[in-house]
Amino acid sequence: MGLDMTRAFNFSAGPAAIPTEVLERAQKELLNWNGYGCSVMELGHRTPDFQTILDKTEDDLRKLLNIPKNYKVLFMHGSASHQFAMVPMNFLAPGETANYLEMDHWSKMCIKEASRFGDMHIQQGIRTNSDGLLELVPENEWSLDEKGKYLHFTSNETIVGVQFQDDPQSFSGKLVSDMCSDILSRPIDIEKYALIYAGAQKNIGPSGMTVVIVREDLFESFQTERVPSLFQYPHVSSKGSMPNTPPSFGIYFAGLVFEWLLEQGGIEEMYQRNLKKAHMLYDYVDQSNFYHSPVAKGSRSFMNVAIQMKDRKHEERFLHEARENHLIALKGHKTFGGLRASIYNAMSIEGVETLIRFMDQFEQRLK
Amino acid sequence: MGLDMTRAFNFSAGPAAIPTEVLERAQKELLNWNGYGCSVMELGHRTPDFQTILDKTEDDLRKLLNIPKNYKVLFMHGSASHQFAMVPMNFLAPGETANYLEMDHWSKMCIKEASRFGDMHIQQGIRTNSDGLLELVPENEWSLDEKGKYLHFTSNETIVGVQFQDDPQSFSGKLVSDMCSDILSRPIDIEKYALIYAGAQKNIGPSGMTVVIVREDLFESFQTERVPSLFQYPHVSSKGSMPNTPPSFGIYFAGLVFEWLLEQGGIEEMYQRNLKKAHMLYDYVDQSNFYHSPVAKGSRSFMNVAIQMKDRKHEERFLHEARENHLIALKGHKTFGGLRASIYNAMSIEGVETLIRFMDQFEQRLK
Numbered sequence: 054m055g056l057d058m059t060r061a062f063n064f065s066a067g068p069a070a071i072p073t074e075v076l077e078r079a080q081k082e083l084l085n086w087n088g089y090g091c092s093v094m095e096l097g098h099r100t101p102d103f104q105t106i107l108d109k110t111e112d113d114l115r116k117l118l119n120i121p122k123n124y125k126v127l128f129m130h131g132s133a134s135h136q137f138a139m140v141p142m143n144f145l146a147p148g149e150t151a152n153y154l155e156m157d158h159w160s161k162m163c164i165k166e167a168s169r170f171g172d173m174h175i176q177q178g179i180r181t182n183s184d185g186l187l188e189l190v191p192e193n194e195w196s197l198d199e200k201g202k203y204l205h206f207t208s209n210e211t212i213v214g215v216q217f218q219d220d221p222q223s224f225s226g227k228l229v230s231d232m233c234s235d236i237l238s239r240p241i242d243i244e245k246y247a248l249i250y251a252g253a254q255k256n257i258g259p260s261g262m263t264v265v266i267v268r269e270d271l272f273e274s275f276q277t278e279r280v281p282s283l284f285q286y287p288h289v290s291s292k293g294s295m296p297n298t299p300p301s302f303g304i305y306f307a308g309l310v311f312e313w314l315l316e317q318g319g320i321e322e323m324y325q326r327n328l329k330k331a332h333m334l335y336d337y338v339d340q341s342n343f344y345h346s347p348v349a350k351g352s353r354s355f356m357n358v359a360i361q362m363k364d365r366k367h368e369e370r371f372l373h374e375a376r377e378n379h380l381i382a383l384k385g386h387k388t389f390g391g392l393r394a395s396i397y398n399a400m401s402i403e404g405v406e407t408l409i410r411f412m413d414q415f416e417q418r419l420k
Numbered sequence: 421m422g423l424d425m426t427r428a429f430n431f432s433a434g435p436a437a438i439p440t441e442v443l444e445r446a447q448k449e450l451l452n453w454n455g456y457g458c459s460v461m462e463l464g465h466r467t468p469d470f471q472t473i474l475d476k477t478e479d480d481l482r483k484l485l486n487i488p489k490n491y492k493v494l495f496m497h498g499s500a501s502h503q504f505a506m507v508p509m510n511f512l513a514p515g516e517t518a519n520y521l522e523m524d525h526w527s528k529m530c531i532k533e534a535s536r537f538g539d540m541h542i543q544q545g546i547r548t549n550s551d552g553l554l555e556l557v558p559e560n561e562w563s564l565d566e567k568g569k570y571l572h573f574t575s576n577e578t579i580v581g582v583q584f585q586d587d588p589q590s591f592s593g594k595l596v597s598d599m600c601s602d603i604l605s606r607p608i609d610i611e612k613y614a615l616i617y618a619g620a621q622k623n624i625g626p627s628g629m630t631v632v633i634v635r636e637d638l639f640e641s642f643q644t645e646r647v648p649s650l651f652q653y654p655h656v657s658s659k660g661s662m663p664n665t666p667p668s669f670g671i672y673f674a675g676l677v678f679e680w681l682l683e684q685g686g687i688e689e690m691y692q693r694n695l696k697k698a699h700m701l702y703d704y705v706d707q708s709n710f711y712h713s714p715v716a717k718g719s720r721s722f723m724n725v726a727i728q729m730k731d732r733k734h735e736e737r738f739l740h741e742a743r744e745n746h747l748i749a750l751k752g753h754k755t756f757g758g759l760r761a762s763i764y765n766a767m768s769i770e771g772v773e774t775l776i777r778f779m780d781q782f783e784q785r786l787k
Contacts (some may be wrong), residue, residue, distance in 0.1 A: 059459025065464045068668055073451065080450040084443050090428025090746055092443055094626040094673075097432045097469055099747055130628060131650070134664035138648035164650055190595055227694055239633040254665055260463040261628040261667030263499060279646055280535055281505035283498065297501035299622055300628030300667070306461075379457055 062240050062404035063130060065382035066211050067234065068254040070399040077345040090409040098295060106301075107294065110308035117320050118236075119133060120243050120266060127265040127286065128294045128304050133159075133233045133252040137166035139284045140229055140248065142323055144202050153196045154178035154206040157213045162233060163205065169197035174198035178206065179215055179352075186350040187215055192223050203227040203247060208215045210236040211255075212386040214359035215394065217353050220245050227271075235356050236264070236385050237314065238398060239324045247271055249285075253303060254358075256397050262303035265350060311365065314398065330396045330405045331355035343416040344359045347391065361391040368392065371415055378411050428590045428672060429771035432749035433578050433599070433724060435621040437766040440780055452588045461669040465662060472679065473668075474661065477675035477736050484687050485603075487610050494632040494653065495661040495671050500526075500600045500619040503630060504533035506651045507615065511569050512643040517703055518656050519591065521545035521573040522581045525755055530572065531600060541565035545573065546582055546719075554582050570594040572626040574604040574714055574721060578622075578751040581726035581760065582719050594638075597787060602632070602723050604681065605765060606691045615653075620670060622723075623764050625677050630671035681765065690765050691771035697763045697772045698722035704776045710783040730760040735759065745778050 064103050087094045089102065102360040113127050120126060130136070145151060150172040154163045156179045160164055164173055176195050182188045190418055204224040209216040211234040221228065222243065223347050227247035227387075236251035243249070248267040254260035265286065272287040282288050282296065294304075298302060317323060335353060338344045362368060371392065375383050385391040396405060430437040433778060453460045458467065463470050464494060478493050487493060496502070512518060517539040519545075531540055543562050549555045568686035571591040572783045576583040578601040587609065588595065589632045594614035597722035603651065611618070613632045638771060639654040647661065650657050656663055661671075702720060705711045705727055714726050729735060738759065742750050752758040 054527055058721065059457065063462050065458075065462060067665065068462055068464060071459065076451050080447055082452065083447040084427060084440065088750060090426065091430045091432075092438065095432060095437050097435060097437055098627070099754070100749075130502065132664045135497065135648070135650055138650070142648070167494060169649075170646065172726045175457050252665065254668075259667075259669040260465070260665045277776050279537065281502070281509070281651070282536075283502055283505070284648070297499045298434060298619065298627045300626075301627055302626040302669075381457060382467075387466070 059267050059379065060261055061379040061381045062076055062400070062407055063381050064394045064396065064400070064408070066386070066395040067252075067254070067392060067411060068143065069256075069395055069397050071258065071306075072310065072313050075306070075313050076307055079306060093305040096301065098298050099302050103301060106305050106308055107299070110304055110311060113308065113311035113315060118241055119242060123269050124243060125267050125269050125290045127267065127289050128299060128307070129265055129281065129289060129302060130261070130300055131261045131263055132158055132254070133231055134162065134166070135248060135284075136231070136250040137163040137263070138170065139286070140203075140205065140250075140258070141167040142280045143172035143286055144227075146276055148172070150198055150201045152176060152201040156206070156207050156210045156215065157208060157231075158386070159212070159231065160207040162181050163207065167205070174201050179213070182349055183269055184349070186349040187213055188346055188352040189215060189217065193394050197224050197226060198203075201226060202230045205229045205231070205232045207233075209233075209356055211357050211395070212389050212393075213214070213352040214348050214357040216354035229417060234395075234397075235354075237286040237320060237323070238327050238356055240320055241407060253307060255395075256310075256350065256405075258306035259303050259380075262300045262307065264307070322396045325356050326402060327396070327398070330398070330400065330402055331358060333402075333405050333409060334358050334360075334394060335397070337412065338362055341416070343419075344412060350420055356395060358394045358396060359389065359391060360387065360394065367419065369412070375411060378407075383408075424611070428746040428748045429724070429767070430748050430775055431761045431763065431764040431767070431775070432464065433622075433753070433760060434619075435627050435628060436600065436623075436762055436764050438625065438673075439677065439680050439766045442680050445676055446673060446679050460672040463668065465481060465668050465757060467737060470668060473672050473675055474666075477657070477671055477678060480675065480678035480682060481631070484632070484681055490609060490636050492634050492636050492653075492657045494634065494656050495666060496656060497514060497628070497630055497650065497667055498630055499621070499627060500598055500617060500630055501615040502600070502651075503527065503632070504530040505652070507570075507572065507617075508534040508537035509651055510545050510648045510653055511596075512692070513643055515539070517541050517565055517568045519568040519571040522572070523574050523577045525753070526579065526598065526600075527574040530574065534572070541568050546577070546580070549716055551716070553582055553716040554714055555719040556582060556584065559588060562590060564591050567595060570596045572596045573598075574598045576600075576721050576723055578724050578762070580719040581715050581724040583721035583723065585718065601762075601764075602685060602721075603725055605694050607687055620674060622762075623677075623711045623766075625673035626656070626670050629667040629674065631674070632679055642767060645691065653694060660718070693723050693769060694765070697767065697769055698725060700769075700772050700776060701725050701727075701761060701763070706781065708779075708783070710786075711779060723764055725761045726752065726756065727761065732758070733787065741782060742778060745774075747775055747778055752776075
């Protein structure tokens with residue numbers, strides 16, 4: 054792309070695209086926030102000014118996701134991988150069991166980490182069907198441990214592009230969900246969940262921060278023995294997400310993204326746009342003899358669209374030419390290969406149209 | 421300050437001032453890094469481009485601090501408070517003891533957290549002398565447990581402005597130091613230490629990231645039982661600081677600060693400037709009948725200068741008028757009161773001169 058100054062359409066799975074308007078505002082304020090003479094990242098976190106930023110950020114997230122009052126919202130250091138340990142450390146006393154749905158890469162990483170802190174009852178959540186396509190295992194085929202303290206599932210598997218289409222219904226206990234790659238992309242019925250977490254770097258803001266939404270009445274049952282204070286949800290909550298210096302610039306950035314989402318019309322509007330983008334792309338791929346989707350209908354992610362070329366030898370050239378056309382980060386994850394278009398909230402309909410046009414022209418050039 | 425667009429002189433203890441040149445560069449690149457069409461915060465951490473940023477950031481830090489090859493440099497999520505747990509979780513097997521020097525607020529917080537993971541042998545490191553001034557307890561009066569696995573100390577107590585003037589000499593075992601508020605301000609003889617950590621938000625970059633420098637041969641002795649993977653130094657090191665999505669924008673920012681430090685002439689040059697700034701301020705305060713230092717000579721911090729007015733009723737007016745004069749964040753910590761000027765690397769000599777001039781004029785106005 055050389056030194057072209059325009060913004061590319063960025064299909065990165067994460068850290069992912071941030072709305073250009075949000076970056077422009079942050080850019081404008083970077084040396085002098087609100088006439089204060091310094092950047093937000095240079096502002097003490099105990100100042101009333103930063104507290105105002107934090108409060109508004111939380112309020113806007115509550116509005117966007119319609120979070121009930123009996124749920125606490127925490128802005129925590131680190132990424133979802135920290136939560137992989139934190140969830141079992143808080144929920145499980147020694148010898149207790151939890152249910153984990155095993156999907157692909159991320160849920161496997163999560164289970165590996167959680168198994169260090171409790172007993173795992175594992176149910177496969179994904180499989181390859183007779184057509185060689187990935188699909189969700191239907192819920193009526195699941196076998197769960199009803200005595201397990203919770204059921205953990207990854208709502209959207211970023212790498213292979215498989216996504217739950219509905220909340221799980223069959224487990225009578227607590228639901229815990231890693232929603233890293235689809236939070237804020239669709240309405241969520243928060244009350245069905247005990248705890249939801251999401252690393253920031255897909256639909257929220259820069260990496261290094263994780264949002265946790267947790268039902269407050271669970272706090273009294275959480276473990277503390279050999280759990281670092283900053284891993285104890287009740288402790289972090291009691292200090293209003295600031296038991297220590299928080300990732301303040303990340304919180305500010307999340308606040309700008311939340312404002313942008315509200316200006317766009319909120320989550321229902323984003324959901325409609327996201328469905329539209331995904332349908333455009335899957336419809337194009339499905340009618341093609343050149344590209345195909347490795348995921349069965351009914352299991353497909355509307356955030357991460359995995360795409361394969363029927364002849365994989367063209368992949369490198371595709372990625373190179375896409376980049377020359379300002380379409381970046383379309384390479385699939387190293388463990389899965391192929392192409393992948395991550396079309397989170399910040400990806401415009403225009404971006405998806407541009408991608409489809411490029412895919413079509415690329416196919417024509419090879420004929 | 422209204423909507424004045426100039427940069428204030430920011431004396432915040434942390435998150436603290438960042439060099440204006442660094443912010444200007446980040447601002448310029450915020451929507452389009454290196455002609456790539458996106459921001460660094462939108463760049464996948466597994467791309468060769470981000471790896472280049474990470475490698476150069478580490479290389480520059482190694483140059484600045486002259487870090488020997490047998491030490492690993494880790495860029496970790498979170499703040500120093502995470503290290504308060506991480507250090508004992510890695511170093512101490514059940515029933516083992518470590519020495520902790522108790523200073524003020526931060527070392528007390530550190531000891532409180534560490535005591536959840538091991539036995540603490542505590543030595544007071546700070547006391548009030550017969551003149552009512554804070555001073556370091558001389559090392560020849562310390563009583564340490566020589567069998568303790570390490571001696572932990574906070575090299576500079578940000579809140580009260582007390583700083584070790586030399587590395588401790590009397591403990592024959594491993595030294596571990598929280599250098600949050602004086603890393604990169606002075607030369608360090610790294611080889612005297614087993615582990616050094618520092619949250620970014622004072623002399624490194626935005627909050628949410630912590631730099632750890634650790635001697636590699638210790639890894640084999642570190643504990644793993646019930647230690648979250650992301651708290652295990654050997655694991656984070658084996659993955660090159662990226663076992664998960666790192667705080668990528670924070671790493672990039674740290675890299676810009678490190679480049680700036682090298683351009684300024686490196687750590688020896690910054691040390692001379694820092695000493696000069698501190699001497700200017702302490703000399704002014706010492707000759708004043710209006711202000712005084714609550715810290716004895718020989719124990720004073722050259723990063724955080726605590727200042728008290730002999731008549732404390734003027735504090736609010738001082739802070740208000742200082743702010744009107746573009747001198748911000750001079751309020752002391754709530755637990756200690758008074759005024760505090762944090763004069764980290766990013767504070768210029770001009771900034772300190774301006775502060776002294778203001779202090780003098782303020783005193784004159786009250787006469």
